[in-house]
Amino acid sequence: MAVLSKDLFTVAKNETVARDVWEMVLEGPTGAVTAPGQFIDIRLESRFLRRPISVCDREEGRLTIIYKVVGGGTEILSTLPAGTRLDVLTGLGNGFDLTKCGDHPILLGGGLGTAPLYWLCRALAARGIRPTVAMGFDTAASVYYADKFPAAGAGEVLVATMDGTAGVKGTVLDAIEDLNRYSYFYTCGPKPMMAAIARAAAIDGECSLEERMGCGFGACMGCSVMTKNGSRRVCKEGPVFGKEELVW
């Protein structure tokens, strides 16, 4: 079980990488960040609650996050210049289970949900596994990181857009021939996408859920989800859950 840490981080980089999508690099203590799929919770001076954002990549002393400007809080985040100091909780949630990947796993990302799959891809590559990565977006202007995954160890990168302006027209499932020829799946994205994947999959896999959170560390019960094994907190027992555990 992860143990959180509260530290000051410094913004090293904060740049747009696609339409309304930003990449931020934070420098600070990364000891509590132990697994791809975990998230961090950023405090902003003018906002009451923290902003939970999944870790896109981790190196010693450096975290990369990808976020979308969707409201006032993320808008403030996008204006922070390099050098800004931020109060950040790290080590939140449980990440993906790399030991279950088999010999040819597939990573399926939808929109912002592609972000945590980047570190996952690198971590799998470090174990000698070259996963297939399928990423879905609404349109070409929203696509990010498609060119970065090969260097992160992806054996194959497939892109789908709903309007067909990049890659295959349709969803991530339209971009791949047969989900069940892979050994295992890891997915993060909108709920309808993950539900479709879970229904289509005869293979086993894991889904990273998103839910509106209060605290992000298990105290408020704001993000509870009912699973086949009873109530679970997305922030604490999740955000990654096994396919079999979830009710769609």
Added chain:
Amino acid sequence: MVNTRVNLCGIELENPVIPASGTFGYGYEFAELYDINCLGTFSFKGTTGEERFGNPTPRIAECTAGLINSVGLQNPGVDAVIARELPKLRACFKKPVMANVSGFSLEEYAETCRRLDGQEQVGWLEVNISCPNVHDGGMSFGKTPQAAAAVTAAVKAVTTKPVIMKLSPNVDDIAAVAAACEAAGADAVSLVNTFLGMRIDLKTRRPVVANRSGGFSGSAIFPIALRMVYEVYEAVKIPVIGMGGVSSAEDVIEMMLAGACAVEVGAANLVDPFACRDIVERLPAVMEKYKIEDLSAIVGQAHQR
């Protein structure tokens, strides 16, 4: 050396700082972060007779200087609390704990309180008659002095430990409700629970929380909560526990000047898991700054003419 000790219904607290129910679980998860024995005590997650999943999500809406929650008393039920949660709590917290109880009938309140009253580590029973997030229970028992008195009497009849009635601010006259609890035998009152509030999403044009409205808390409510504590202090002789938007050692002292003998901290824990520890650590320095030697001596001082 300043004295931070206070007395709550005959039990001495090392300091008046108490994490409020619903923001601190059953303690043990915070004990992974720091030694929670530095706290005066804490009020554990609101417990009901049966297990409850609570309301549908989204349950949280952010507000200026606060948040709305509509969790809806999610808890494993009193049997599981006694069997599973209290042993884990006992392993990391050595002081008497405050058991927070809610219910949907007088019988449920009484029975859940009776069960928890028998637990050695329970020092006080805090009876929540003010949850705004459940129908036909919770707050409906705290809306009138008569209903509040009925719950108080039902609980007092079957328990031996100090009973603290946790009051709702969503009433016409909170002082009258507090007085009715006192007359029915309550040993203390705690206030305030959350204010009924709402947010609407401009994109979907629908309420943000699935339950439509929820309980508003956070630093935004501090002045209103303080005023209510001040009013209730004048209306009753039993101890008053103040809460509502407290997020600093200064806020704790202000609540005590208004009449609180101890102070609960809620929403601040959700922003910073170390909030209560930090308040406890800062308290002596802030006392020295304001030339307070004995914290219990300032309770209600704002009322002196």
